[in-house]
Amino acid sequence: MTVWSKLTYVMPDSVRDMMESYELYTGIQNNLPNVLAAAAVLYAVWKLTNFVIIKRKLNKKREASKIQIQKAKAKWCEVVDSDSRITLEEVDRITSMNFADLTKSLKDGGLKVVTVVRAFQRKAAIENQNFNFICMPIDADDVEEYARELDAMPVSDRGSKPLFGIPLSVKENEDVEGYCATLGCTRRLGVISEKNSPRVQVLKDLGAIPFITTNVPQGLLSFSCANPIYGVTTNPWNAKREPGGSSGGEGAAIGSGASVFGLGSDIGGSIRIPASWNGVTGIKPTAGRISAVGRHTSSPGQTMVKATAGPLASTVDGLIMAMRAFSSKQMFLEDPSIPQQFFNEEELLSQRPLTIGVYYTAGPVEVCAAAKRAVKEAADVLASRGHKIVPYELRDAELCSTKFFPAAVFGDGGAHLVNLLYGDELSHDISPLIKLLSLPLLLKKALNKIISFAVVDYAAEVIKKNEGVASVNDWCILQRELQEYIHLVISDWKSDGIDAVLCPPMPVPAMPLGDPQLAKSAVSYCVTWNVLNFPAGVVPVTRVTSADEEADKKNFPPKDMFHRVLKRGLTDSAGLPMAAQIVTLPYHEELCLRIMKELESEVSFQPLQRPLHT
Numbered sequence: 131m132t133v134w135s136k137l138t139y140v141m142p143d144s145v146r147d148m149m150e151s152y153e154l155y156t157g158i159q160n161n162l163p164n165v166l167a168a169a170a171v172l173y174a175v176w177k178l179t180n181f182v183i184i185k186r187k188l189n190k191k192r193e194a195s196k197i198q199i200q201k202a203k204a205k206w207c208e209v210v211d212s213d214s215r216i217t218l219e220e221v222d223r224i225t226s227m228n229f230a231d232l233t234k235s236l237k238d239g240g241l242k243v244v245t246v247v248r249a250f251q252r253k254a255a256i257e258n259q260n261f262n263f264i265c266m267p268i269d270a271d272d273v274e275e276y277a278r279e280l281d282a283m284p285v286s287d288r289g290s291k292p293l294f295g296i297p298l299s300v301k302e303n304e305d306v307e308g309y310c311a312t313l314g315c316t317r318r319l320g321v322i323s324e325k326n327s328p329r330v331q332v333l334k335d336l337g338a339i340p341f342i343t344t345n346v347p348q349g350l351l352s353f354s355c356a357n358p359i360y361g362v363t364t365n366p367w368n369a370k371r372e373p374g375g376s377s378g379g380e381g382a383a384i385g386s387g388a389s390v391f392g393l394g395s396d397i398g399g400s401i402r403i404p405a406s407w408n409g410v411t412g413i414k415p416t417a418g419r420i421s422a423v424g425r426h427t428s429s430p431g432q433t434m435v436k437a438t439a440g441p442l443a444s445t446v447d448g449l450i451m452a453m454r455a456f457s458s459k460q461m462f463l464e465d466p467s468i469p470q471q472f473f474n475e476e477e478l479l480s481q482r483p484l485t486i487g488v489y490y491t492a493g494p495v496e497v498c499a500a501a502k503r504a505v506k507e508a509a510d511v512l513a514s515r516g517h518k519i520v521p522y523e524l525r526d527a528e529l530c531s532t533k534f535f536p537a538a539v540f541g542d543g544g545a546h547l548v549n550l551l552y553g554d555e556l557s558h559d560i561s562p563l564i565k566l567l568s569l570p571l572l573l574k575k576a577l578n579k580i581i582s583f584a585v586v587d588y589a590a591e592v593i594k595k596n597e598g599v600a601s602v603n604d605w606c607i608l609q610r611e612l613q614e615y616i617h618l619v620i621s622d623w624k625s626d627g628i629d630a631v632l633c634p635p636m637p638v639p640a641m642p643l644g645d646p647q648l649a650k651s652a653v654s655y656c657v658t659w660n661v662l663n664f665p666a667g668v669v670p671v672t673r674v675t676s677a678d679e680e681a682d683k684k685n686f687p688p689k690d691m692f693h694r695v696l697k698r699g700l701t702d703s704a705g706l707p708m709a710a711q712i713v714t715l716p717y718h719e720e721l722c723l724r725i726m727k728e729l730e731s732e733v734s735f736q737p738l739q740r741p742l743h744t
C-alpha cells in the first residue's frame with residue numbers, strides 16, 4: 131500500500147469526493163513528495179512566524195515593564211537613601227546586630243520598629259547598587275504604616291508577635307499581595323498576586339515586615355541568579371562570583387547585611403546553595419510539612435521530588451523563629467491541608483547525646499579541600515560537645531542525582547518550563563537547557579544516543595532524562611523504586627542508630643559568574659536530600675584559605691569537563707565562606723535546628739561586615 135492510498139483510506143468520504151470533483155485527487159497523487167515537502171515548509175513557516183510574533187510581543191512587554199520597574203526602584207532607593215531620619219552610623223549599628231539581640235531590642239522597645247525598617251531599607255538600597263538582589267521594594271508607605279502600628283503596641287502585648295518588627299525579605303516566587311511572582315519569566319509579568327502566600331501572611335501576622343522581594347534565576351532551575359527582567363545578582367563576598375540560586379537574591383541580601391530574615395524555596399538546593407555561598411544559614415524542611423500554597427516552582431504538579439519553601443537567616447535563631455511560625459496554629463488555619471505538626475520545643479532543647487554519621491564525598495562529584503575541612507571542623511566541634519561521630523556511607527549515592535532527581539523534574543520532558551519560556555529572551559544560564567528540552571522527542575532520542583558515546587556515564591544519564599518518562603507505567607515504576615530506596619535509607623539509619631548526618635552542601639565555594647551553567651553536577655550533595663525528602667540545613671563554618679587553594683591545585687582531580695570547571699573556580703577562592711550540611715529524618719526539623727545551633731555556637735565564623743559609614 132502506498133502512502134497516498136493509506137491517506138485516502140483514512141480520509142472521510144466527503145473529503146475524498148470533493149477532491150476528486152476538483153481533480154485535486156489525481157494532482158496530489160501524482161505530486162505526493164512535492165505536496166508533502168510544501169506542507170512541511172508551510173508548517174515550519176507558520177511555526178516560525180508564530181514564534182517571531184510571540185517573541186516580539188514578549189520583548190515589548192518586558193522592555194516596557196523593565197523601565198517601570200527600574201524607575202520605581204530608583205525612586206525608592208533615592209527616597210530611602212536620602213532619609214535624614216536615619217544616619218549611616220545607625221544603619222551600621224542596627225544591621226550588624228545579631229538576630230536574637232535585634233528581636234529583643236524591638237520587643238522591649240529599646241529600638242523602634244520604624245527605625246529598624248528604615249535602617250534595613252537604607253542598607254538594602256545601598257547594597258543593591260553593588261549586588262542587585264532586589265526585584266521590587268515593598269511600597270515604603272505601607273511598610274511605614276505597619277511599622278508605626280507595631281510601635282503603637284504596648285510592650286506588654288508584644289509577646290503575641292514573636293517576630294515583632296523584624297524586616298522580612300521574600301524570594302520573588304512567593305505571592306506577595308500587589309506584586310508579581312515572575313520567576314524571571316516575561317510571560318508572568320503583569321500577573322499580580324491577589325493575596326499573600328500563607329507563609330508571608332503568617333510571618334506578617336506574627337510581626338515580620340516584608341520590605342523587599344528578591345531575585346531568582348529564570349525558571350528557578352539553576353544555582354546562578356540572573357534573568358532578563360531583573361538582571362544579574364552577584365555575591366557580596368566577591369562580586370565576580372555567583373550568589374547561588376535559586377534563592378540567590380535572598381543569599382546576597384542576607385549575606386550583605388541588608389536583611390536578617392528571608393523566605394526561599396528548594397527543590398535541588400535552592401535554599402542551601404545560596405546560604406552556603408553567602409555565609410548565612412538556611413534550612414530546607416521536609417516537603418509536605420510547610421504549606422505549598424502561593425509558591426511558584428520550576429516543575430509544578432510533579433510530586434515525586436517536591437519543592438518546599440523554607441527560611442534563610444543571618445543566624446539559626448531566625449530559622450527557628452520561622453519554623454515555629456510555619457508550625458503554628460495561625461499556619462494551620464491559613465492552610466488546613468498541611469498536617470498539624472506543632473513545633474517540637476522539647477526536641478529543639480533536648481541535650482541527649484546523638485550519633486551523627488559523617489561523609490565527605492558521595493557519588494561521582496569530587497569535593498574541594500575547604501569543603502572537606504568545613505565538614506571536618508564541624509565534626510570535631512560536635513564531637514567535643516559529646517556527640518558520637520561515625521562514618522556514614524549513603525547507599526547507592528549516585529542514584530539520587532543521576533536518576534531520581536532529573537527523571538522527576540524532567541518527567542514531563544521539560545514541557546512546563548519550555549511553555550513558560552516560549553519566545554522569551556533566555557538568560558545565559560538556562561538557555562542551553564531550554565534549547566535541549568525544546569527539541570522534538572525524536573531528535574532528543576537521536577541526540578541522547580550520540581551523547582551516550584561521547585559523554586562520561588553519569589552526565590549522559592542525567593542529560594538523557596530530558597526525554598521525560600515514556601508512560602504512566604514508567605512513572606509509577608520510578609515512584610515505587612524511589613519509595614523503596616527511601617525506606618532502605620531510613621532502615622540503614624535505624625539499624626546504625628544514626629540520628630543525623632553531617633556532609634558538605636556543595637563541593638566548591640561560590641563559583642565564578644557563569645560557571646554553574648557548565649557544572650550542574652555540583653548540586654548533587656544537596657539534591658540527595660530533596661530526593662529522600664529529609665530536612666537539611668546549612669551553617670557557615672569557615673572560609674577558604676590559601677592553603678586550601680594550594681592543596682586543590684595539586685589534588686583536585688580534573689577527571690572530566692565538569693570537574694575542570696569546578697577546579698578552575700577554586701583559583702582565587704580564598705576568603706569565600708564554606709558551610710556544613712546537617713540532615714535529619716523526615717519531619718525532624720527541630721533536631722536539625724538543634725544541631726545547627728550547637729554547631730553555630732562553637733565555630734568562629736564571622737559574617738561579612740561592610741560598614742557604610744567610614
Ligand SMILES: CCCCCCCC/C=C\CCCCCCCC(=O)NCC(=O)O
Nearest residue numbers: 350352395396397398399400428437531651
Ligand atoms: C552527579 C551529577 C548529577 C546532577 C544532577 C542534576 C541535574 C541537572 C539539571 C538541572 C540543574 C538543576 C539545578 C538545580 C538548582 C536548584 C533548583 C531549586 O532548588 N529550585 C527551587 C524551586 O524550584 O523552588
